[in-house]
Structures are given as C-alpha cells and as structure tokens.
Amino acid sequence: MAAPPSLAAPGGGAPSEALVRAFWAESAATGAPWPSEPDLAVALGVSRPALRESLTRLEAEGLIRRRRGDATYVNAPAARIVTRFDQQARFELALEDAGLVAEAEHLFAEQVVLDDATCQQLGVPTGAPGLAIGKRWRADGRVVMVALDRIPLVRSDGGRLPLPDPLQTPVRLFPLMQALRPDPIEWEIATPGASRPSRQEAEWFEDASLEAVLTLDLLGVSRRGDVYYRNRELHRPGAVPFGFVRSIRH
Structure with a gap:
C-alpha cells in the first residue's frame, strides 16, 4: 500500500484551503487512503468546521466523495483534467499547471457597434456601443487559444459607461470589468x-491547416442578474485536456 501523503503544514504556516487541495492532489497522485476527518483536522491544524467547509467544496467539485460511516474516496482521475468547463480560472495558470510555458498576447482593442445578437444577449439597446478585445495564448510558443470579448459601454437602461483607453486595456478581463462596473461578476454561463x-481565426492561430476549434461561449453575470460581457474562446483541439466532473447520485 502506498504511504499516506504528508500532513505537515509547510513551514509551520497557517493552514488554508489551498493546503487541503494540495493534500488532495498528493493523495490523488499516490493513491494513498484519505485520513479520517478528525485526523486530517489535527494534522493540518484547522478546526473541524473550517475543514468541513473545504471538504464540502471539494465534494461539490467531484474531487472526493464522502459517505456517513464510510471512508472518504478520492477521485484520482480528476487530477488529469487541466481545465474544467465548470470552473473559471486564468488560462495561463492552467497551461503552467500542465508544465507548459504560457504567454498571453494582445491582438486588438477597439470601440465597435455591437451586433443585434450580442445586444440581445447582453440585454442592452440595439446598436449599443461596445468594446471589442482580442487576445491569444501560446503554450511553448504555439498558439493554443484565442479569446474574443464583447463588452457593452452602456447599461441596460441605456446609460453610458466611460470608455477606457483601448490601448491601455489590460489583457485580463476582470480588472477591466472592475473599472467599468460597481457590481462584481458572480457567475459565468x-x-x-x-x-x-474562419480565415481570420486561422491567422490568429498561425495555422492555415487548422480544421476545427473547440469553442466556449461565456456570459458574465452580476449578482443583480445583469449580463456584463460576452466572451468567445477558441481552443486548439488536444492542446490542453478539458473536461468536467459529474457526480453520480445513488
């Protein structure tokens, strides 16, 4: 039987959910059995309620399965999924986690008139002005993902939002949204x-022979239910393992 993962907090520092997730990753890699909740709480130096919160999140993500009166089971194959459809994360971090050298590049940023379909998706008046941003990511020098953002510069009531300098628009979407909107983004659909x-998309990928791309259309939703942006990601097939976990209810 494989030896259990180390339970010692590195450097004696304050344990956190990151430490619990690191323990899960080590357990998934080694195949070691998961310790009891009391033993894990003591070893990590966390309270039982705090540990239960972390374990509840891991179980909701399909990483572990707990049953009353039984052991905690680790979903080891889930560790092979580099990027999950059901979670939002910076793509360059997913590439780095896969052992690749990641590089983000800015393609363009310009003010546009949003098309009717986009206006309907975003819940803004027809012909509303918006910001179009294009980015791409390389992994070990090869383009593996292109992202196309559409951000309205009006609110749902027609009120105008300040236009940021397109040349100063950051590559990352969320700092820009924080500058434009008072309410944070809570969900992505x-x-x-x-x-x-298309020919243009193939040029962005620097690959005229590219026959198909995986697409992911994202809508950013605020806590009030307003749609603040539309993002379309184009992924080179096979570049990064994508997936999600479905828990089977018995």
Missing part, C-alpha cells in the same frame, strides 16, 4: 461547442 475556424 458557459456553452461549449465546436466550429471550423
């Missing part, structure tokens, strides 16, 4: 699909 890349 994701719709996966696939398509044949």
